[in-house]
Amino acid sequence: MDVGADADFENGAPRIVVIDGREIGVVRWGDRFFAMRNHCPDQGGPLCAGPVRLLLAAGPAGEHVDLTFEEGRPVIACPWHHYEFDLQTGHEVRGGRRAITYQVEVEQGRVYLRTGARPAPERDAS
Numbered sequence: 001m002d003v004g005a006d007a008d009f010e011n012g013a014p015r016i017v018v019i020d021g022r023e024i025g026v027v028r029w030g031d032r033f034f035a036m037r038n039h040c041p042d043q044g045g046p047l048c049a050g051p052v053r054l055l056l057a058a059g060p061a062g063e064h065v066d067l068t069f070e071e072g073r074p075v076i077a078c079p080w081h082h083y084e085f086d087l088q089t090g091h092e093v094r095g096g097r098r099a100i101t102y103q104v105e106v107e108q109g110r111v112y113l114r115t116g117a118r119p120a121p122e123r124d125a126s
Helices: none
Strands: 002-005 015-019 022-029 032-037 052-054 056-058 064-066 074-077 084-086 101-107 110-114
Touching (some): 022 074, 022 110
Antiparallel strands (some): 002 110, 015 022, 022 032, 032 101, 056 064, 101 110
């Protein structure tokens, strides 16, 4: 399903689209695109309302440090309880939960989601 021009997606800012009644957040991170269901597997919070950032890694003495983009992975943090989910795999960074992710493709400047949803049938105008 075509969800818009790639140039219309702000870097690191989820854009919510609705497909077959499902809210899906589409995130541009540099030249990559990700899509995740806007539903936190913890308590159903609006996952895609949370911030997108690089994965934080445990540094010396338990401190957290940002990794560089090449080393890090973009994650999204649920605004309710701050659980972080890998945008590519949907896996919770520090736990066993998994958010639903979708395949995203960019072709000729357009962003497409592959959700398995069927397009609505065309109606006869007569």
